[in-house]
Amino acid sequence: MHFVFLVPQRFRVPLAIGVFFIFFLLLFPGVTTAQQHSAPDMPDMPGMDHGSMPMSPAPENPAVVSERLKGKLQSEFNHHLAGMFLIIAGAFILGEDRLAKLWPGLQYVWPACFLAGGIFLLFLSDMDVWPFGPLTPWYAVTHDVEDLQHKIFGLILLVLGIIELQRARGRLKSAWSAWVFPVVGMSGAILLLFHVHGGDMSAPHAMESMEHIKRQHLGFTMTGFGVSLSKGLAETRTRWQQLFLSLWPTLLVALGLLLMFYTE
Numbered sequence: 001m002h003f004v005f006l007v008p009q010r011f012r013v014p015l016a017i018g019v020f021f022i023f024f025l026l027l028f029p030g031v032t033t034a035q036q037h038s039a040p041d042m043p044d045m046p047g048m049d050h051g052s053m054p055m056s057p058a059p060e061n062p063a064v065v066s067e068r069l070k071g072k073l074q075s076e077f078n079h080h081l082a083g084m085f086l087i088i089a090g091a092f093i094l095g096e097d098r099l100a101k102l103w104p105g106l107q108y109v110w111p112a113c114f115l116a117g118g119i120f121l122l123f124l125s126d127m128d129v130w131p132f133g134p135l136t137p138w139y140a141v142t143h144d145v146e147d148l149q150h151k152i153f154g155l156i157l158l159v160l161g162i163i164e165l166q167r168a169r170g171r172l173k174s175a176w177s178a179w180v181f182p183v184v185g186m187s188g189a190i191l192l193l194f195h196v197h198g199g200d201m202s203a204p205h206a207m208e209s210m211e212h213i214k215r216q217h218l219g220f221t222m223t224g225f226g227v228s229l230s231k232g233l234a235e236t237r238t239r240w241q242q243l244f245l246s247l248w249p250t251l252l253v254a255l256g257l258l259l260m261f262y263t264e
């Protein structure tokens with residue numbers, strides 16, 4: 001139980017990274033692929049022998065295919081951009097001690113990444129909503145659960161960014177402020193379990209695609225919960241505090257990578 005304090009300071013970040021990779025390998029032991037289903041057997045018809053080829057499905061409307069692809073690319077872009085913000089934030093936190101010597105203002109970069117991600121999700125993530133689409137924000141959040149959840153995730157990132165920015169500036173020193181990130185972050189991770197993802201269920205392999213998306217969001221949930229829990233433990237004075245100070249930004253980078261590799 002005391003081995004962490006026998007490890008020199010310079011080795012604690014690699015140790016935290018190693019712990020993460022063990023966690024990652026246990027959580028994701030392999031890459032899953034969508035199952036391919038063969039066309040159902042056609043019933044025997046007069047004049048048709050058993051060697052006849054099955055009928056091919058009717059071609060889809062090009063406009064429908066184009067719209068579906070547009071939605072897919074937009075959703076993937078949203079996830080990838082959010083992942084990029086988290087990777088940058090985690091990298092700056094891991095290198096904060098050294099980078100702060102070059103420019104003290106760098107300690108504000110990672111909260112700014114949360115603010116940028118929150119602003120994007122809140123105002124720019126849904127192409128059918130103003131300022132890109134015809135729907136008003138109020139109509140979107142009251143008629144589309146997916147749009148509503150996107151705005152909630154945006155607010156979560158904004159709250160975390162504002163609180164942590166004020167803490168970095170020394171303007172917020174209350175003990176409760178240290179627990180905003182763990183509590184709000186865990187709430188967001190749990191909300192991911194109930195994330196509604198709109199999709200065209202008439203698309204080829206629609207069910208396999210939805211299962212693939214659910215598995216990825218489960219990974220986001222578990223990693224996000226790990227980020228929030230380890231952030232709370234990093235704020236607590238225990239024998240393991242130094243380990244958690246390195247672990248939580250490492251898991252933050254991991255979450256960013258999972259988002260960067262998101263596919264539909």
